[in-house]
Amino acid sequence: NAGVTQTPKFRVLKTGQSMTLLCAQDMNHEYMYWYRQDPGMGLRLIHYSVGEGTTAKGEVPDGYNVSRLKKQNFLLGLESAAPSQTSVYFCASSSETSGSSYEQYFGPGTRLTVT
């Protein structure tokens, strides 16, 4: 049981390049999230999904797109990377059942640098 995994672990992009970050979970969780972590700003929600085929905007969605074609996967895309998107990206998942106390399970993170 791997929990939440993220690919890649590190990436360096040039301004204007595109890339996709992959998140996978094997806990059959309904909800999935993408956060970015920046010094002094904590974690901020980019996009989230409440189920397969559905996505919604979070606190800082501009410049990102997401897709949830399969329940276990949640993709985060950067169409045209900017230096302001240099950050550590975390994926998380959670179960919809109240008995889980809404705990979010996090992946190990992807460190992205845009030059």
Added chain:
Amino acid sequence: AQRVTQPEKLLSVFKGAPVELKCNYSYSGSPELFWYVQYSRQRLQLLLRHISRESIKGFTADLNKGETSFHLKKPFAQEEDSAMYYCALRWSFQKLVFGTGTRLLVSP
């Protein structure tokens, strides 16, 4: 709007000293609060949640609705407690809003 404030970026204590990491929140609804911890080179993980009123690794946190606070406490800090601590508020479905985090450094 919902907001979580952690006023201290860094808290440095000696081993065996008491620790209190401050967290204040702003939310118009009924709050559900959590503490998450991130040890060096590890992923973020849940430490404790107010609803279960539990003690994990010697840490406790009490929700004070009057003061809108959820401070994390431990009577005797250990070196292995050194980590980044985030307070989080659950709102709307299962979305969390996080504070900016407090780095706890426990020196021998």
